[in-house]
Amino acid sequence: MSLDERLDDVLDVLGHSGFDEVEVFAKRGRSRTVRFGRDLQVGSLRQEEGWAVRAGDRRRSFFYCSSGNPNPDTPWPEADGRGLRLPSSLPVPSWSPAPDVDSSICGESEATTLFEGLARELDRELPGTKILRGLLEDGAAEQQIVSSREIRQASHQRLATLYLEVIAQRSQARFALQVAERSARAFQPAVIAQRMVDRLLIAERGGSTLRDRGDFLLAPPVMIALLAGLADLFIGPEAEKRLAAMARSGAAIGSKFLSLVDHGRLPGGLLDRPVDGEGLPTREIVLVEEGVLRQPLLAWHEAVAPARPSGCARRPGWRDLPEPGPTHFFLRPAAEQSVAGLLGGLARGYYLIGTTGPVKVEALGKRFAVPVDGYALEKGRATSAIHQAWLVGQTSSLFHGLVAVARDLSFQMARGGMIGAPSTLVRGLELRGQS
Amino acid sequence: MPFENLEIPVIARALAQLMEQPEDLADLYLERLEEIELPPEDASPGLRVRRESGLAVRLLRGNRSWLAGRDTISPESFNDALRRVVRTMPRLPFPHLDFRPDRFTEPPEAEEVLLFPGLFQQALRAHRLDLAGRLRVRRYRRWVKVISPQQATGVENENFYELRFDAGPVRVNLLLSFLDELAADQLARAVLRAHRAKDAEPVAWRGPCVLGPAAVGVLLHEAVAHALEADILAQGGHPEAAVGVRLGSPLLHIYDDPTSAPPGVRRAWDDEGFPTIRRYLVRGGLVEQPIADAYWARRSDFLVAGSGRRGDRHEPPGPRSSHLELLPGELGPTEINASADGGLYFPEVERGRLDPLTGELTLRFPYGLRLQDQTPGAPVGPCTLRGRIADLLERVTGIGREVRSAGAGWCAKDGLKMPVWASAPEVLFDQLEILP
Numbered sequence: 001m002s003l004d005e006r007l008d009d010v011l012d013v014l015g016h017s018g019f020d021e022v023e024v025f026a027k028r029g030r031s032r033t034v035r036f037g038r039d040l041q042v043g044s045l046r047q048e049e050g051w052a053v054r055a056g057d058r059r060r061s062f063f064y065c066s067s068g069n070p071n072p073d074t075p076w077p078e079a080d081g082r083g084l085r086l087p088s089s090l091p092v093p094s095w096s097p098a099p100d101v102d103s104s105i106c107g108e109s110e111a112t113t114l115f116e117g118l119a120r121e122l123d124r125e126l127p128g129t130k131i132l133r134g135l136l137e138d139g140a141a142e143q144q145i146v147s148s149r150e151i152r153q154a155s156h157q158r159l160a161t162l163y164l165e166v167i168a169q170r171s172q173a174r175f176a177l178q179v180a181e182r183s184a185r186a187f188q189p190a191v192i193a194q195r196m197v198d199r200l201l202i203a204e205r206g207g208s209t210l211r212d213r214g215d216f217l218l219a220p221p222v223m224i225a226l227l228a229g230l231a232d233l234f235i236g237p238e239a240e241k242r243l244a245a246m247a248r249s250g251a252a253i254g255s256k257f258l259s260l261v262d263h264g265r266l267p268g269g270l271l272d273r274p275v276d277g278e279g280l281p282t283r284e285i286v287l288v289e290e291g292v293l294r295q296p297l298l299a300w301h302e303a304v305a306p307a308r309p310s311g312c313a314r315r316p317g318w319r320d321l322p323e324p325g326p327t328h329f330f331l332r333p334a335a336e337q338s339v340a341g342l343l344g345g346l347a348r349g350y351y352l353i354g355t356t357g358p359v360k361v362e363a364l365g366k367r368f369a370v371p372v373d374g375y376a377l378e379k380g381r382a383t384s385a386i387h388q389a390w391l392v393g394q395t396s397s398l399f400h401g402l403v404a405v406a407r408d409l410s411f412q413m414a415r416g417g418m419i420g421a422p423s424t425l426v427r428g429l430e431l432r433g434q435s
Numbered sequence: 436m437p438f439e440n441l442e443i444p445v446i447a448r449a450l451a452q453l454m455e456q457p458e459d460l461a462d463l464y465l466e467r468l469e470e471i472e473l474p475p476e477d478a479s480p481g482l483r484v485r486r487e488s489g490l491a492v493r494l495l496r497g498n499r500s501w502l503a504g505r506d507t508i509s510p511e512s513f514n515d516a517l518r519r520v521v522r523t524m525p526r527l528p529f530p531h532l533d534f535r536p537d538r539f540t541e542p543p544e545a546e547e548v549l550l551f552p553g554l555f556q557q558a559l560r561a562h563r564l565d566l567a568g569r570l571r572v573r574r575y576r577r578w579v580k581v582i583s584p585q586q587a588t589g590v591e592n593e594n595f596y597e598l599r600f601d602a603g604p605v606r607v608n609l610l611l612s613f614l615d616e617l618a619a620d621q622l623a624r625a626v627l628r629a630h631r632a633k634d635a636e637p638v639a640w641r642g643p644c645v646l647g648p649a650a651v652g653v654l655l656h657e658a659v660a661h662a663l664e665a666d667i668l669a670q671g672g673h674p675e676a677a678v679g680v681r682l683g684s685p686l687l688h689i690y691d692d693p694t695s696a697p698p699g700v701r702r703a704w705d706d707e708g709f710p711t712i713r714r715y716l717v718r719g720g721l722v723e724q725p726i727a728d729a730y731w732a733r734r735s736d737f738l739v740a741g742s743g744r745r746g747d748r749h750e751p752p753g754p755r756s757s758h759l760e761l762l763p764g765e766l767g768p769t770e771i772n773a774s775a776d777g778g779l780y781f782p783e784v785e786r787g788r789l790d791p792l793t794g795e796l797t798l799r800f801p802y803g804l805r806l807q808d809q810t811p812g813a814p815v816g817p818c819t820l821r822g823r824i825a826d827l828l829e830r831v832t833g834i835g836r837e838v839r840s841a842g843a844g845w846c847a848k849d850g851l852k853m854p855v856w857a858s859a860p861e862v863l864f865d866q867l868e869i870l871p
Contacts, residue, residue, distance in 0.1 A: 061480035067487035067506035075542035081481025
């Protein structure tokens, strides 16, 4: 029996049991995981399959999920609590999956070769540098969803992630990094090693006793971390009220360089897909345009015209209920602006290239602090390294203090989605030795 | 009872075929999980049920391990997993299996979960607390069996509850092995304490402090259990080198003992099929027996297996604690509080973290209570304790004589969520530095 038929059988059974609203979701996946440690290397091949049901009517509902194949003879739970409403089907614009979405997952020997390559490149860049821990996951998954509201959609994904924790022998400085690609074969050991060693060298040489204001050039990882920490500000119907507090003059919540977009079908995006976790079409939504809030990120049941549903219901697995969240959430770059141009234009300031810990967000998103690494700059040249200083400020100062963005947009996995930003020049923040 | 109709001798024979070298270890891990959640009243959908079952075949050879996990328990999924682990001999003939696929047949029911919100409301009223909030009640059940060529364990069964209450700044999470009027009262008391402390200002403090049993549970987990896990110790050298090292005050006697955990979460076998043991972690402040799983025990004449735990069937086992016990001292509650008069009392910890390489421990307290006239009184706001493990544990100057069971909460080492339990008395510290 095909998966389609099984989904329909469950839909029928529950429909005949008196539930007006029924949704059946199934996901199957296959992945290779290789854990690389100083002592033990573990290779796992996991084959996962599971399904989930949301069923209910105006007065009652339940959620049931299970491993294995959808089974209409399941002993269902008693429905209770609140009623359930499901979305109606919407036309899905044409969709072409990325060409590499069907590539095979990597073999264990390929994974081992990747780690050996990384170890070699790390040692070449900074002799004595060792991998403390590595975790490579390379997987493919397909999901199908049908509902009593005429939704019938399928999509598939392909994603590889690499987590690496390294230590420099001489200084015992450590650095951890997580990167993502469509397939494990796309990871480039030399590039990753160089990026990690840059950070180890800062950790070895940098200090953080300063306290200063000025111009800050934030490399993509820093701005991405800030956007990830502040993403909640832009989600849900309460977002407009929250963001109104950021307005300084007129309705603008930020400078003209603040343009934020969420795009579930971003061409080339690692999480691109035609429909979201509830089977609704994904789309590009401009949340903030040149400093002006256009609309928050809204689930279908939260959107009231003129706002549109964002197609942003995330459903990481069959165990999870759908919930709105960022898909590819990013600060729009400026195609004409190079990073070198921004660096060269800095008479005095700081180039912050990465974070060393999570962003702290306080007072319902009004203030933030993030530990950072980077360089002090004078006339566009680095004068000293800075390690584990804290970039702190008001969120409104960050948004209004954006004075330029570059074209080097890049993405990282965060908050269950992909968060992206280019290098960004900001004024009005503060660098401190402590948070 | 799950896993009843398996053909164990045939499975054992098939696993034996994986083993080519004398030190090889091969096993089949069988797992069933059930979660039943009653969400807050305003949430949709209503009752939420997760049921899953699956298996994993593992081969451990030298310092390599191969694992293949499947989301069904059937002869086909077992055979497929075996073949994925064998890799080099995909056509190796395995014995024919014919057991019935394992699946849930009973409807999901959890009456105690459905009744709990009513009990909790009664308990709030009994404490004269009128506070609207969102309550989530979840029951976890897990059945595990491990089969190796040498033996098959019995079916291990865990049953416990997670309670979450959220009323804006008042947030309480509890992990309990029971769900009744006592649990409702325990949650109501925790909510009451958090409610009274919600507007309290954080303080900086250097001086005597007392940690309540629940806070001690987290301290033991972070500062002792993680620090003595063989894989963590190996980051700094050989795990055996820790034996005999002073970890803290001579007053400290600490065990990890899954066999004496609260009913419902007690374990006789670990997730690798080894018998669990009463492991003397710290004797009089000195490290006695680090926490090891089969891999680490095989590499050492000194380490003993029995603490291998798995996040789920798709994850390899690792050395983890289950139920920590701090042996009682001689101080009564009044004596402890009198010794710390003017100091701070911390009933619970919001989160804890150990940096395995530096040995730095961080505990975040949601609030504290000022000890006045031998009684925990005025609340202080959220604050942090930070320091090296040995420095902190050396400052233990008294241990209470009343041991209480304290669900230490969820451990998230390596991203794998596992419940950990503790039984502990109150502990008196001399001269702790608390930061706002």
